[in-house]
Amino acid sequence: MHTRQFLSLYGSIFFLFSGYGLFLNSAGVKLSQMGVSNITIGVLNAGFFIGGTISAIVSHRIISRVGHIRSFSVFGALFAIAALAHLMVEQLWMWGVLRAVLGFCHYSLLMVVESWFTARSVPQTRAKILALYEVVYYISSATSVLLLSLNMSSNNIFTLAAILVIAATLPVGLTRMKQPEIPKRERISLPHVLSIVPLAWIACFMAGIFINGFFTMGSVFMLKLGYSLPKVSLFLGSAMVGGFTIQLFIAWLSNKFGRPRTIFGCACVATTAAISGMMLLLILPGNIWAQCVIALAIGCSGFPMYALGLARANDVLPANMNTVEVNRCLLFVYGLGSLVAPLLLGTMMQLFNHFGFYSVYAIMAALLAIYAFMQPSVPVSQRSVYVPVSGNVGPMTAELDPRNNAATDTPYDAHSAEQHVHDTLQNSDNQREDN
Template sequence: MNDTNNLSNRFYALFGSVFLLFAGFGLFLNSAGVKLAQMGVNNIAIGALNAAFFCGASLSAVAAHRIVSNVGHIRSFSVFGAVFAMCSLAHLMTDNLYAWGVLRTVLGFCYFSMLMVVESWFAEQSTPEKRAKVLAIYNLVYYFAFTVGIVLLSLNLSSDNIFVLGTLLVMAAMLPVSLTKMRAPAIPERQSINVPRVFSIAPLAFVTAFTGGLLVNGLFTMASVFLLQQQFNLQQISAFLTSAMVGGFLVQLPLAKLSDKFGRRNTILVCATVSALTAGAGLAAMLFGYATPMVHNGIAFGLGCGLFTLYALSIARANDRLPNNMNTVEVSRSLLFCYGLGSLVAPVVLGVVTNFAPQYGFYAFYALIAVALAVFTLKQARVPVEERSVFVNMPTVSGSMAAELDPRNEEMHEQFDVDVAEKHVAQFAEQSDKTNDTQPENPETHATENMKKDDTAV
């Protein structure tokens, strides 16, 4: 009993670190555009500099585990935190945009490396029966902490002080980890993934993950720039982003139930449609002069409802397309790569769009991308109930070890095999051609077969 309590207390310390990390990230990510806009930097350059952060995140997924394996979790976490703090404060010492590009790349590398360290502890120390609960709390901490970071934007602070506050939050995250007595977990060996072949297995999952990264992190990195062009102040920008986070949080459970009952394809279609209609409403409000701050907040809420579960839905869709006993950790990592690629592209594209169409480009971009996702989704086959996994909520910002926390993999002992997965999809496609036109989906079918999977749902 004492060991269990001690373990819980240690987890609380780790969750404290994650809270501070997410809060600092939320403040820092959204304040960078404000600082650059106040410096008079054009939107294209702002987008490129924001993209540099996610370029560093991609480098972290490739190289950070080697550093951690060589020097240990606690030392590497402290080093990543120290370098993050130095690079963050160095922003205040120079206005050179090339230097900013380098600094933001290093920041992205350090931040996602710190996140990977904490996630590896969660994955190692949580028992299989507790892993779903750990992931659920992790998701809750993300929404609450990220919202706190956004709300801090509304304080009457200078852009320099906002940078300092974001740095202090990330540095504070180092304290619980540095003082922990938890045994350092092992970093699993990475397996190479052939992304094109995995795309052939679950194309909708990959497109949804990419679109999620494109639209969610486009909102975080460039919405503040767009709103500054509309003469919004920091309090109004904070309210806009908070509305999006609230919308994303409130739909988590309803969309999870909708997804399990009616399938990922239909739920992705609903999310894309809601996003397209909401962005279209925002575009109409801009065109006809009704875009008040409250209207913008309502639009942000609708976008949060439509966008924030796309990444989790992409993972669920990929799970549905694979054999029920096949481990999907590596596939989840490849989806995280696609999500990160969308996050990398988003600021650059939105920078160009908002530079040449400052009033209408932002919402027009969201409407077009959401419509494109809806059209692509309509062309994909449905997955019958007996082939589905159980939906699990995943935070939209996570490190490369988050896939290890997914409770759906606990009873899947067969390693991922692309050839076996492709054969499974081919057999499923043949069966679908024979039955889809004659047999409607019945959500009540095969309830007994899914009973074991339901035990791992968050």
């Protein structure tokens, strides 16, 4: 596949992430200005991820039936309609429906683009493709935060978000690439997978709370403290910078000391940051730079958690076994965490005011740290490659994971996987006792 064709896909996801990120980050701004309660804001923001869950079930069939380009145009148009419809309705229940539509369209659009990446790539290039994907994700997300700092009206934010997503349809609509086929999905038992790799799914679930909880309710938290939109943008951007710059260090750390110890360390940093954030609300109220330092620490510790969870799953499963469907299960768990996050944060912020936001992170991170500390590490010789990937991607990203090769890997087998995990962790426990 030509580089120019790859660039068109990267261009599409840049506009897509920018538009969706702008809407997601600013969703609480208008609602806060309307005087809506924190619990209601959390419920409405959860609509994004309800739509994303529906997309994982339905969009696959739509794309297979009408084709990639037509599907992309339809999903993009529907996103724009739902975004602009916010300007015409004031009923909160309708806003919840529209947010579910936005989430459905966003993840469906990602599925279209990612299926092209998968079909036009080979195992030798997928690591590079996925790395560039992550760079585009962080740049576009940072762009959406920067746009939020322009202090635009809510109407202009909704309009600009719609424009950006419509712009995402242009490179795909003009492409001359042959439409790929979406591979059939294998049925897999979600509870069975989660029982095999408990630390992996707990880390991925917590990652959904850390990341999407921060970006759905962080703006509400800062507005309640009395900060302006530019300062809200600075707060959100600090977390984004932390998550982006820490990836290489986390990769080195987890490869050297193992995933459980790295997850434990990250969880401890997040717990300390959250507790410090609550203290700074008392000691330095109104100091934006103090809050930005806390956001940076949360970004550094919470944002790599999804990649660590995936790495843990790939560590304990057989090296020659295809784990695409396992990775999809973990992405689904990440989505559940993203769904729960605004509900939990909204409730805690309603009950405990400003302290509720950081208290959720302190409690969740502390629980994760305790559990991770009790888990054994896999020997270095049996560890998989760490792949820095965000959970805010579509389900087809699992096909791009360079740790899998459909041509040489054996299909996922639950019984073999369970036995291998038991033996691997048992040996790790024995080695730890001997040391």
